[in-house]
Amino acid sequence: xxxxxxxxxxxxxxxxxxxxxxxxxxxxxxxxxxxxxxxxxxxxxxxxxxxxxxxxxxxxxxxxxxxxxxxxxxxxxxxxxxxxxxxxxxxxxxxxxxxxxxxxxxxxxxxxxxxxxxxxxxxxxxxxxxxxxxxxxxxxxxxxxxxxxxxxxxxxxxxxxxxxxxxxxxxxxxxxxxxxxxxxxxxxx
Amino acid sequence: xxxxxxxxxxxxxxxxxxxxxxxxxxxxxxxxxxxxxxxxxxxxxxxxxxxxxxxxxxxxxxxxxxxxxxxxxxxxxxxxxxxxxxxxxxxxxxxxxxxxxxxxxxxxxxxxxxxxxxxxxxxxxxxxxxxxxxxxxxxxxxxxxxxxxxxxxxxxxxxxxxxxxxxx
Numbered sequence: 103x104x105x106x107x108x109x110x111x112x113x114x115x116x117x118x119x120x121x122x123x124x125x126x127x128x129x130x131x132x133x134x135x136x137x138x139x140x141x142x143x144x145x146x147x148x149x150x151x152x153x154x155x156x157x158x159x160x161x162x163x164x165x166x167x168x169x170x171x172x173x174x175x176x177x178x179x180x181x182x183x184x185x186x187x188x189x190x191x192x193x194x195x196x197x198x199x200x201x202x203x204x205x206x207x208x209x210x211x212x213x214x215x216x217x218x219x220x221x222x223x224x225x226x227x228x229x230x231x232x233x234x235x236x237x238x239x240x241x242x243x244x245x246x247x248x249x250x251x252x253x254x255x256x257x258x259x260x261x262x263x264x265x266x267x268x269x270x271x272x273x274x275x276x277x278x279x280x281x282x283x284x285x286x287x288x289x290x291x
Numbered sequence: 292x293x294x295x296x297x298x299x300x301x302x303x304x305x306x307x308x309x310x311x312x313x314x315x316x317x318x319x320x321x322x323x324x325x326x327x328x329x330x331x332x333x334x335x336x337x338x339x340x341x342x343x344x345x346x347x348x349x350x351x352x353x354x355x356x357x358x359x360x361x362x363x364x365x366x367x368x369x370x371x372x373x374x375x376x377x378x379x380x381x382x383x384x385x386x387x388x389x390x391x392x393x394x395x396x397x398x399x400x401x402x403x404x405x406x407x408x409x410x411x412x413x414x415x416x417x418x419x420x421x422x423x424x425x426x427x428x429x430x431x432x433x434x435x436x437x438x439x440x441x442x443x444x445x446x447x448x449x450x451x452x453x454x455x456x457x458x459x
Contacts, residue, residue: 211437
């Protein structure tokens with residue numbers, strides 16, 4: 103059997119030691135989150151590192167518990183229960199104002215801009231659009247701060263660097279390229 | 292991911308500026324520019340008639356105050372004149388200073404933060420001479436994770452006329 107090593111896989115505890123690591127609602131509600139905690143529980147406890155969550159995220163989850171869709175409301179309720187438990191044991195810290203009812207993604211983008219030049223920040227999110235918007239912030243020219251690290255998690259609780267796992271699309275293949283490739287591969291003349 | 296955009300300038304007017312926006316934000320470099328003074332001398336009536344104000348961040352004012360001490364001689368004089376002019380405008384209810392006075396972030400970052408915060412409810416126009424900031428703000432129009440009103444960007448050209456900046 104051949105083992106493929108994925109280079110974009112990261113050690114989350116090492117990152118939490120050096121960066122402020124924010125979780126968003128898509129990551130909290132993801133099936134991999136339970137696995138992530140199960141896998142790393144003893145190390146997180148021993149090292150005394152924490153995840154950070156914004157109050158707008160908690161408020162959004164609370165809003166979801168009132169959803170008409172039973173599956174969504176149940177999932178949100180379970181997530182909140184887990185989250186409050188982790189907050190009780192200081193593994194997750196809530197940030198911001200408790201009555202913050204702004205849109206969660208907007209608040210995360212603002213947090214990135216506001217704290218980027220004072221402390222290194224990392225985000226774990228499975229929301230593709232938010233990942234893209236946060237990665238775009240790394241290329242801002244007018245304002246230089248610490249580079250953001252954006253990560254997503256798999257179902258089995260492994261965390262991957264989203265920026266490294268992006269497929270570069272800057273040089274799309276032209277028809278000539280494809281012709282050349284076919285000619286070289288199949289010796290077409 | 293990195294969208295490099297080349298911009299074109301299109302001669303515009305105070306009327307267009309007032310139509311496309313609810314909030315008009317002015318950057319430090321545009322406050323110092325001679326075009327700012329000319330725009331207000333020609334368009335003051337339009338601002339008053341439409342009950343509109345220009346928005347300037349606290350950080351921009353403190354940047355100007357810093358320039359009056361540390362800048363070169365010519366720049367120091369310009370900054371002092373601009374601060375006096377701002378005070379006149381505040382008294383005539385044409386300009387308002389917004390934002391947190393304790394915030395230590397640089398002006399560019401604070402403009403971006405302000406826009407993120409209010410973009411979903413207000414239409415914002417930014418007047419800036421800074422090319423880097425312009426490029427970053429155009430990228431902000433393409434955010435996907437949450438929707439908001441489109442930003443419009445303006446600058447003063449070398450003839451002191453107000454121009455709208457568009458993606459080429």
